[in-house]
Amino acid sequence: MRIIVDQETCIGAASCVAIAAQTFGLNQEGKVFILNENLEKAIRNESGECIESVSTDMMDIRETLLEGARSCPVQAIRVFEDSGEEIIL
Ligand code: SF4
Structure with a gap:
C-alpha cells in the first residue's frame, strides 16, 4: 500500500490523526505526515507531497x-494498492 499526503492542501484538521494515529501525525507546522515505524523518514517531492510506502505487514x-x-x-490523503491502483475513498 502506498500513501500520498498533500501538505499544501492539509489544513491540520487532525481527523486523520484522531482515527489512524499509528499512520498519520502532525508536524510542527500543523501539517500531516506519515508515521511508519518501519521507515525512518518521509520523502517529500517537489510539490511538497509527502510520500511513503507502507509495508504489507501493516495491513491489519x-x-x-x-x-x-x-x-x-x-x-489531502490518497491511498494506492501495491499494484499502483488508487483506492477510491
Ligand atoms: S490530512 Fe489529516 S490533518 Fe490534514 S486536513 Fe486532512 S484530516 Fe486534517
Whole structure:
C-alpha cells in the first residue's frame, strides 16, 4: 500500500490523526505526515507531497488507515494498492 499526503492542501484538521494515529501525525507546522515505524523518514517531492510506502505487514490497520484518509475534509490523503491502483475513498 502506498500513501500520498498533500501538505499544501492539509489544513491540520487532525481527523486523520484522531482515527489512524499509528499512520498519520502532525508536524510542527500543523501539517500531516506519515508515521511508519518501519521507515525512518518521509520523502517529500517537489510539490511538497509527502510520500511513503507502507509495508504489507501493516495491513491489519488497513481499514483504520482508510477510514482516517476518508475523514480528511480537504481530500489531502490518497491511498494506492501495491499494484499502483488508487483506492477510491
Ligand atoms: S484530516 Fe486532512 S486536513 Fe486534517 S490533518 Fe489529516 S490530512 Fe490534514
